[in-house]
Amino acid sequence: MASAKDEYLPLFETKEAKGRVAYRLLAASMLLAICMVVVFRVKHVPTGEETQGRWAWIGLFLAELWFFLSWILHQAVRWNLVYRYTFKDRLSHRYEKELPGVDIFICTADPKVEPPIMVINTVLSMMAYDYPPEKLSVYLSDDGGSQLTFYAMLEASRFSEYWLPFCKKFKVEPPSPAAYFSRHDSHDPLQPQMANHYNSIKKLYKEMENRIKIVTEVGRAPEEIRREHKGFLEWDTVSSPRDHQTILQIRVSSKISNGPVILTVDCDMYSNNLDSVRDALCFFMDEEKGHEIAFVQHPQSFDNITKNDLYGSSFRSISEVELHGVDGNGGILYLGTGCFHRRDTLCGRKHTKEYKRDWKTEGHRIAGESLNELSETIKDFMGMMYGCPVEDVITGLTINCRGWKSVYFNPARKAFLGVAPITLDQVLVQHKRWSEGHLQLFLSRYCAFWQGHGRINTGLQMAASYYNLWATYGPPTLYYAVIPSVCLLKGIPLFPKMSSPWLLPFAYLIITHSSYSLGEVLWCGGSLQSWWNDKRIWIFRRTTSYIFAIVDTMLKVLGFTKSAFVITSKVADNDVMQRYKEEIMEFGTDSPMFSILTTVALLNLFSLVGGMKRLVFIRPSIDEFEAWILQILLCAFVVAINLPVYQGLFFRKDSGNIPFSLMSRSIVLALIATMLCMY
Numbered sequence: 001m002a003s004a005k006d007e008y009l010p011l012f013e014t015k016e017a018k019g020r021v022a023y024r025l026l027a028a029s030m031l032l033a034i035c036m037v038v039v040f041r042v043k044h045v046p047t048g049e050e051t052q053g054r055w056a057w058i059g060l061f062l063a064e065l066w067f068f069l070s071w072i073l074h075q076a077v078r079w080n081l082v083y084r085y086t087f088k089d090r091l092s093h094r095y096e097k098e099l100p101g102v103d104i105f106i107c108t109a110d111p112k113v114e115p116p117i118m119v120i121n122t123v124l125s126m127m128a129y130d131y132p133p134e135k136l137s138v139y140l141s142d143d144g145g146s147q148l149t150f151y152a153m154l155e156a157s158r159f160s161e162y163w164l165p166f167c168k169k170f171k172v173e174p175p176s177p178a179a180y181f182s183r184h185d186s187h188d189p190l191q192p193q194m195a196n197h198y199n200s201i202k203k204l205y206k207e208m209e210n211r212i213k214i215v216t217e218v219g220r221a222p223e224e225i226r227r228e229h230k231g232f233l234e235w236d237t238v239s240s241p242r243d244h245q246t247i248l249q250i251r252v253s254s255k256i257s258n259g260p261v262i263l264t265v266d267c268d269m270y271s272n273n274l275d276s277v278r279d280a281l282c283f284f285m286d287e288e289k290g291h292e293i294a295f296v297q298h299p300q301s302f303d304n305i306t307k308n309d310l311y312g313s314s315f316r317s318i319s320e321v322e323l324h325g326v327d328g329n330g331g332i333l334y335l336g337t338g339c340f341h342r343r344d345t346l347c348g349r350k351h352t353k354e355y356k357r358d359w360k361t362e363g364h365r366i367a368g369e370s371l372n373e374l375s376e377t378i379k380d381f382m383g384m385m386y387g388c389p390v391e392d393v394i395t396g397l398t399i400n401c402r403g404w405k406s407v408y409f410n411p412a413r414k415a416f417l418g419v420a421p422i423t424l425d426q427v428l429v430q431h432k433r434w435s436e437g438h439l440q441l442f443l444s445r446y447c448a449f450w451q452g453h454g455r456i457n458t459g460l461q462m463a464a465s466y467y468n469l470w471a472t473y474g475p476p477t478l479y480y481a482v483i484p485s486v487c488l489l490k491g492i493p494l495f496p497k498m499s500s501p502w503l504l505p506f507a508y509l510i511i512t513h514s515s516y517s518l519g520e521v522l523w524c525g526g527s528l529q530s531w532w533n534d535k536r537i538w539i540f541r542r543t544t545s546y547i548f549a550i551v552d553t554m555l556k557v558l559g560f561t562k563s564a565f566v567i568t569s570k571v572a573d574n575d576v577m578q579r580y581k582e583e584i585m586e587f588g589t590d591s592p593m594f595s596i597l598t599t600v601a602l603l604n605l606f607s608l609v610g611g612m613k614r615l616v617f618i619r620p621s622i623d624e625f626e627a628w629i630l631q632i633l634l635c636a637f638v639v640a641i642n643l644p645v646y647q648g649l650f651f652r653k654d655s656g657n658i659p660f661s662l663m664s665r666s667i668v669l670a671l672i673a674t675m676l677c678m679y
């Protein structure tokens with residue numbers, strides 16, 4: 001029985017980050033510098049004959065205005081960082097006997113890019129949570145309706161009889177067999193009584209892995225297994241993976257649960273922390289604040305990030321800083337995976353002051369709620385809001401707008417680890433999908449400013465919109481990467497002279513922004529190189545993914561296309577994987593996105609050469625020299641960022657280089673642009 005004192009101890013606590021005053025002072029000083037840049041642009045618009053220069057100037061000013069607007073929205077994700085801590089011992093002490101049922105939904109869609117062996121590792125890891133097994137149900141939703149995945153699940157259910165007791169007995173972490181065996185081999189200091197079990201379980205796992213790989217290669221389960229399990233008969237009537245009846249197969253538990261808590265995870269995100277379910281319950285079951293919390297979102301973390309995070313896939317600043325700032329506004333974005341939900345909220349329930357769940361007595365029912373009320377709620381079923389590439393974000397925002405709070409929980413030991421994209425093309429396509437989905441959300445009635453008006457606080461509206469508008473930062477970035485360089489060739493200066501006091505706000509913004517972001521990356525455990533890689537990939541995403549996201553959104557609005565979900569591949573061939581490990585950028589295909597990258601890179605290279613020629617051969621006056629220096633530095637920065645592109649174009653012989661067709665096309669395009677500027 002809980003003591004009276006216990007009742008008053010919270011199950012979680014929230015702490016505000018230190019250094020907020022320092023950050024706010026820095027932000028205020030940057031705002032001042034931004035205002036000075038705006039004044040400079042307005043006061044110095046080129047007048048007279050030079051109309052080309054005037055338009056370039058105005059364009060640059062508009063681009064800067066858009067950056068400043070995004071900077072203002074951005075403050076909502078850094079202004080008030082909060083960190084969450086749970087007290088699982090208090091939870092066990094008070095609720096061990098009344099812990100609620102938890103349903104875990106894992107989704108998969110295509111066994112070619114999401115191998116069944118990976119999927120079942122995720123399933124097995126989820127089954128191993130430190131939680132009463134009769135209260136934990138794991139469901140796999142396979143949109144691809146693959147019998148190969150079904151076969152792998154049968155294998156997994158057999159293997160689980162050995163794996164789960166092993167995990168429970170030795171508190172195995174991570175509880176994904178593949179991840180566990182790849183991190184520990186028999187040379188590791190294992191607990192003495194574990195050594196025997198370890199070897200036999202590993203052998204069983206390897207045998208199962210082998211069988212699944214063979215079946216995946218052959219494309220069909222062995223006949224004796226098909227005869228043994230009537231479930232396979234379902235596939236006899238399937239016409240295609242995209243068009244099939246619902247196939248429902250119950251496995252270990254033999255009944256369908258209806259747990260009040262739901263965890264949604266992607267099929268590549270294995271559980272890395274045995275305590276995550278209990279952590280989440282500390283939020284939902286806290287007597288004081290729990291009844292207003294709808295979902296608990298974990299960061300998306302990955303176990304295949306390279307040493308210097310070649311493609312910036314760890315989203316270090318977003319996970320370790322920004323999302324804590326979003327949480328400081330009373331809500332968090334639902335990211336689709338690694339998120340625990342209160343089932344009611346996914347079913348469309350609005351939050352009311354009276355809502356209180358009595359976890360101790362009512363199991364799946366709400367205190368004071370009649371059966372009729374319950375069925376009304378169910379009629380209003382909302383579930384996931386499909387039809388947009390970021391259905392998860394829309395769903396989360398809508399839940400927040402129904403009066404619920406949501407929290408971001410980022411424990412030191414990450415709760416889930418997934419597979420980050422392995423090639424540049426995948427990175428850009430994934431980001432296009434996200435930014436396109438966010439833009440569609442912003443343009444729809446679910447927009448945070450529209451839907452959230454009077455329902456969520458302004459900070460949360462700004463934070464959500466900051467991400468929703470990602471795609472719109474593309475055109476100004478492309479403009480900044482191209483026009484100043486082109487103007488360098490044409491002899492049109494666009495920045496203040498070195499000796500002008502107007503240079504100060506520009507220099508201040510560049511220096512503070514860069515040092516702050518570098519400091520943050522280092523503080524979050526990154527390296528100088530990973531900071532540079534991160535800068536590069538953001539520029540690549542902005543100049544390609546975002547531009548395509550805008551174009552596709554426009555085509556969709558005009559009714560020419562429909563959104564398609566391109567699944568991120570979780571596999572790659574050996575060469576590609578080896579290059580990824582060595583942090584060599586992977587091009588390899590002739591994609592339209594790469595056309596933009598290579599043309600911009602070459603144009604800047606030509607402009608830098610042209611600009612240097614101007615300084616060295618034409619011997620300008622000191623006045624002219626001063627006028628060019630910032631523009632040349634900008635051009636040099638773009639060239640430095642693009643070094644892997646030049647390597648891919650001219651110096652690499654491997655199959656991950658830039659294909660000849662793409663190289664020739666971009667050289668021709670960049671040369672034409674250069675000629676047009678010079679003559």
Ligand SMILES: O=c1ccn([C@@H]2O[C@H](COP(=O)(O)OP(=O)(O)O[C@H]3O[C@H](CO)[C@@H](O)[C@H](O)[C@H]3O)[C@@H](O)[C@H]2O)c(=O)[nH]1
Pocket residue numbers: 107108109110114141143265266267268300335336337389390391392430433434437565566567568569
């Ligand atoms: O028609 C589909 C397409 C995808 N998926 C699954 O959705 C998950 C995410 O797909 P993935 O290609 O891995 O996309 P990511 O970009 O890695 O996913 C992130 O972004 C998505 C929104 O764009 C969210 O839904 C995901 O939860 C989030 O992890 C995977 O488990 C897929 O199997 C389906 O179940 N059905």
